[in-house]
Amino acid sequence: MSTQGAPPSPGPRRPRAAVLRYESHDSAPRVVAKGYGAIADTLIRTAREHGVHVHESPELVELLMRVDMDAEIPPALYLVVAELLAWLYQLDAGAAPAAAKIILPDTLNPGGQQP
Numbered sequence: 001m002s003t004q005g006a007p008p009s010p011g012p013r014r015p016r017a018a019v020l021r022y023e024s025h026d027s028a029p030r031v032v033a034k035g036y037g038a039i040a041d042t043l044i045r046t047a048r049e050h051g052v053h054v055h056e057s058p059e060l061v062e063l064l065m066r067v068d069m070d071a072e073i074p075p076a077l078y079l080v081v082a083e084l085l086a087w088l089y090q091l092d093a094g095a096a097p098a099a100a101k102i103i104l105p106d107t108l109n110p111g112g113q114q115p
Contacts, residue, residue, distance in 0.1 A: 015040040018064035019047070020073070022085065028072040029081050034065055053088055060084075 017040035019033035033043055047054050060080060067073055073081055 015044070016058075016061050016065060017041075017043040018061050018067075019043055020064070020081065026072070028075075028078065029085070030070055030072050031064055031067045032070060034067075034069065053091060055084060055088075057084075 014037050016036050017034065018031055020029045021032045022029035035043060044054055060077075063077060064073070
C-alpha cells in the first residue's frame with residue numbers, strides 16, 4: 001500500500017485546534033480555522049491573547065477537523081456545539097463553572113469514551 005500523496009498523520013500527541021464562528025445571521029456555526037502542531041498552537045495562543053475562551057475537547061476537535069474550512073458544522077454536531085455555546089454565554093455572564101463537560105452522542109462516539 002502506498003502512502004504517497006496522503007496527508008501526514010497528525011499523531012496522537014500532536015496538538016490540534018479548530019475555531020468556530022457563529023453569528024446571528026448564520027444558520028449554523030462555521031469552522032473558520034483549524035490546524036495541527038504549530039498552527040494549532042498559534043490558534044490557541046492567539047485566541048487566549050484576545051480573550052477568546054478556549055475549550056479543550058479532543059473528541060470534538062477530531063470531529064471538527066473533518067469539516068471543510070468555512071463550512072457549517074454538520075447537523076449531527078448541532079446539539080454538542082449548542083451546549084458548548086450555552087456554556088460560553090454563561091461563562092461570559094459569570095454564571096458558569098470554569099470547565100464544561102461536553103458529552104458526545106453515542107452515534108458520534110462509537111468507542112463510548114467521554115471526555
